[in-house]
Amino acid sequence: MALQCGIVGLPNVGKSTLFNCLSNAKAQSANFPFCTIEPNVGVITIPDDRLIRLTELVQPQKVQPSVMEIVDIAGLVKGASKGEGLGNKFLTNIRETNAIIHVLRCFEDGNIVHVDGSVDPIRDKETIDMELQLKDLETVETRLQKAAKLAKVGKNPEAKKLVEVLERYQEVLMQGKSARVVELSEAEELVTKDLHLLTTKPVLYVCNVDEASVTNGNVHVEAVKEAVKDENAEVLIVGAGIEADIAELESYEEKQMFLEDLGLEEPGVNKLIKAAFSLLELETYFTAGVKEVRSWTYPKGAKAPQAAGVIHTDFEKGFIRAEVIKYEDFSNLGSENACKEAGKMNVEGKEYVVQDGDIMHFRFNV
Ligand SMILES: Nc1ncnc2c1ncn2[C@@H]1O[C@H](COP(=O)(O)OP(=O)(O)OP(=O)(O)O)[C@@H](O)[C@H]1O
Numbered sequence: 001m002a003l004q005c006g007i008v009g010l011p012n013v014g015k016s017t018l019f020n021c022l023s024n025a026k027a028q029s030a031n032f033p034f035c036t037i038e039p040n041v042g043v044i045t046i047p048d049d050r051l052i053r054l055t056e057l058v059q060p061q062k063v064q065p066s067v068m069e070i071v072d073i074a075g076l077v078k079g080a081s082k083g084e085g086l087g088n089k090f091l092t093n094i095r096e097t098n099a100i101i102h103v104l105r106c107f108e109d110g111n112i113v114h115v116d117g118s119v120d121p122i123r124d125k126e127t128i129d130m131e132l133q134l135k136d137l138e139t140v141e142t143r144l145q146k147a148a149k150l151a152k153v154g155k156n157p158e159a160k161k162l163v164e165v166l167e168r169y170q171e172v173l174m175q176g177k178s179a180r181v182v183e184l185s186e187a188e189e190l191v192t193k194d195l196h197l198l199t200t201k202p203v204l205y206v207c208n209v210d211e212a213s214v215t216n217g218n219v220h221v222e223a224v225k226e227a228v229k230d231e232n233a234e235v236l237i238v239g240a241g242i243e244a245d246i247a248e249l250e251s252y253e254e255k256q257m258f259l260e261d262l263g264l265e266e267p268g269v270n271k272l273i274k275a276a277f278s279l280l281e282l283e284t285y286f287t288a289g290v291k292e293v294r295s296w297t298y299p300k301g302a303k304a305p306q307a308a309g310v311i312h313t314d315f316e317k318g319f320i321r322a323e324v325i326k327y328e329d330f331s332n333l334g335s336e337n338a339c340k341e342a343g344k345m346n347v348e349g350k351e352y353v354v355q356d357g358d359i360m361h362f363r364f365n366v
């Protein structure tokens with residue numbers, strides 16, 4: 001059940017190029033629109049300095065970082081919601097993802113075709129948003145008809161609630177806004193959970209810039225930041241072209257040299273991976289034994305038994321307690337034993353909400 005981030009944007013803006021520097025899988029990338037048709041799925045490793053530190057301290061036989069899936073989706077054009085370009089098929093690919101990375105072309109390069117003839121990320125963003133919103137409006141209206149019928153026949157409080165929410169969605173979508181601006185109560189979330197609207201998915205924006213703009217951005221990036229300031233969404237600057245070149249380099253030293261020249265401490269894609277990971281509302285805990293040091297992914301807010309279930313369902317079913325060491329303590333004191341002696345290992349029960357970076361040891365009984 002690996003969660004997926006989908007990369008969306010207009011054709012030829014650099015989605016596949018970005019995908020290639022993010023994942024080990026290789027997608028075809030070329031200077032013509034609709035180069036990608038079938039979605040490319042890749043697995044990416046989440047970079048985490050804490051895992052490196054734990055590995056140094058524990059010296060395990062094996063190390064296993066967290067991963068997530070990333071999908072490179074075909075470019076979308078105006079009218080896609082009505083079947084233009086690759087149309088609806090592409091929208092289905094987006095529906096299957098859990099979060100969206102929206103790539104905006106912010107680089108000038110006369111040799112790279114822009115489907116709408118000029119570089120204008122704000123217009124591009126509106127084009128994509130509008131197509132997603134139109135598709136959602138279609139979904140909402142179809143569902144509204146059905147739910148309204150159900151709500152009429154006798155007692156059906158759930159259908160009534162659904163109708164209410166759908167009407168709110170319809171209103172904002174008709175105003176050209178995304179459905180994510182509608183705030184839902186827990187009960188409302190429950191009745192809408194199989195709706196899978198495209199514009200309720202969390203989104204982050206990637207400004208794809210040229211080499212010279214990777215550290216400070218450019219006028220296009222500024223315009224994007226201004227345009228999304230009410231959306232409460234993150235805007236990242238990545239030079240996909242140059243990062244793809246760096247990813248091709250063999251040695252770590254060469255990569256570092258290149259990054260330094262660009263004025264970057266780490267590849268822009270690392271920042272992007274971390275941002276995408278938190279966009280999915282995921283966090284990490286660790287297990288640190290001599291056999292294996294491993295990073296595990298759990299949904300933010302999970303209690304100890306649910307987090308244990310990520311390792312094995314038996315751990316959840318037979319959960320007794322968890323022994324928890326904070327990463328900082330482990331890192332400072334150097335070992336599990338040292339933490340125990342210093343009283344830095346806590347025993348937690350079923351109600352414990354796991355915190356990002358916890359080092360866990362589960363006791364269970366099956
Ligand atoms: N930051 C950049 N600067 C200059 N050229 C770039 C940059 N990013 C990508 N490109 C170039 O843009 C072209 C299109 O890239 P890519 O194939 O990744 O686009 P795409 O969004 O996947 O397109 P499609 O929707 O057709 O699949 C390629 O020639 C690529 O090398």
Ligand SMILES: [Mg+2]
Nearest residue numbers: 015016035036
């Ligand atoms: Mg592509």
